[in-house]
Amino acid sequence: MHNSTSPAGARAALTPGTLALVVGVLLVQLGFLLSYIGSFHNPDPQGIPVAVVAPRQAADRIDALPGHPVAPTVVKSEREARERIQQRKAEGAYLMNPRGDRDTLLTASAAGGPQAQALRRVGEQVAAAQDRRLKVVDVTSSGQQDYESLTAFYLIVGWLVGGYLLASLLGVVAGTRPARLSQGALRLAGVAVYSVLSGLGGAIIVDPVLHALRGHFVELWWLGALLVFGTAACTMALEAFFGIVGIGIAVVIFVVLGNPSAGGAFQKHLIPSFWRAIGDWIPTGAGTTAVRNIVYFSGNGLGVPLLVLALWAVAGAALLMLGSFRRREPSMSLPL
The missing domain is CATH 3.40.50 (Rossmann fold)
Structure with a gap:
């Protein structure tokens, strides 16, 4: 019997596909370090x-x-x-x-x-x-239970994580590309239900449970639903076109690039120009801004953030359906 722990078995496991995944994970990890440290190591007010x-x-x-x-x-x-x-x-x-x-x-x-x-x-x-x-x-301070106005950012991050983890789980269990348009539509319907529940759960936690963001329960609920749906739909669309690699691309967009540029720990006018330029157009930043504007600024300045979140949701759903329509290629399993 062939022993997978032998040198020959180890060499057999180190296929080009496996090596590519390992290199990809390393690049994402280094990108994470570069993005976070690059944006936060020297906050400096600019304009x-x-x-x-x-x-x-x-x-x-x-x-x-x-x-x-x-x-x-x-x-x-x-x-x-x-x-x-x-x-x-x-x-x-x-x-x-x-x-x-x-x-x-x-x-x-x-x-x-x-x-x-x-x-x-x-x-x-x-x-x-x-x-x-x-x-x-x-003149407009954050609430007593919202230190440095950080709750908005962590709420958005929690919703985002739920969105792309759900999409990743569906990709692993049911395949990264739906076999038919009807299956793509069914996934979107399931994600929509999950998004409504996720938005509701987040709103419950920050308002009646922890009292961190009080008095805007319904608005936060549906903002969270839109954000989770858009994140999940975009992740599923990336999976449909790029397979399991699409999950890594989603992490790069929403976490590696999105978190440092979102205005959470340091706001957009305190970080370098690259992150300042992209932050408003990624769901992490748009969502953080939207939450703060809803809770503290009477809903002013919501137009652009809501438009950005809606565009990500529509684009994700449309691309997933397009990916479902494309001819399916034979799947390639990668040894782990």
Whole structure:
């Protein structure tokens, strides 16, 4: 009897397919390290949108700060500045007092604690340069059970993990490519049911159970359902076209690239340009932004995030059906 643990058996197990999978896993692992450390190792404010109530000359000095940490827009009043923050057109505001030496900086820690802290440092730098004092007011803070406004990010990550794990399980158990269009449609229907339940479960956990994000149960439920469905549908579509490798591609998109760029631990204006450019267009970032805007900013600025999530869901479903329609190739089993 041939012994699989013998040198000959070991050589037989090291097929090109197995070797390719091992190399692929190594590349994903190294990409994970590069993406996370590359985006987080040196957070630096870059072009944070800020409303400024001050003479044009003072606003120009703020705009000329070394490294361009903020991008000021002059407004007429504190009320207008607050409205811009609430409408997600600005992340903070600098109010110069024309009748004294104490200015005010408005921040919104609900949009992310690190970003609010970065704005505070910039505001203190501006005030010190002009020999003025500074008062900091957090006009939209995160809840007492939502430290640094991180709950939105972890909620989205939990939903995403459920989406691509479900798709991966279906691929392993039932095959990566549905044999017929009807089977592809059946998978989508099953995923839709799962997505509704997953969205409901996440909303229950963050609202009535942990009280981390309170008062927006229904909105979060259906946002989670859309996110989970889109993630699962896209993962299944990738499996239909690339086989088991599609699971790795999904991990690269949603985790390796999506997590660091999502604005969770560090917001988009604190990370390097590559991650800042892609974050809004990946479900992780779009979902994180959507949750914060629903809970803390009266639903303002939801248009783009919801559109992004809907496009991923539609594209995933359409590509899965297209993959189901394609001629099936003989499956190749890979020895483990």
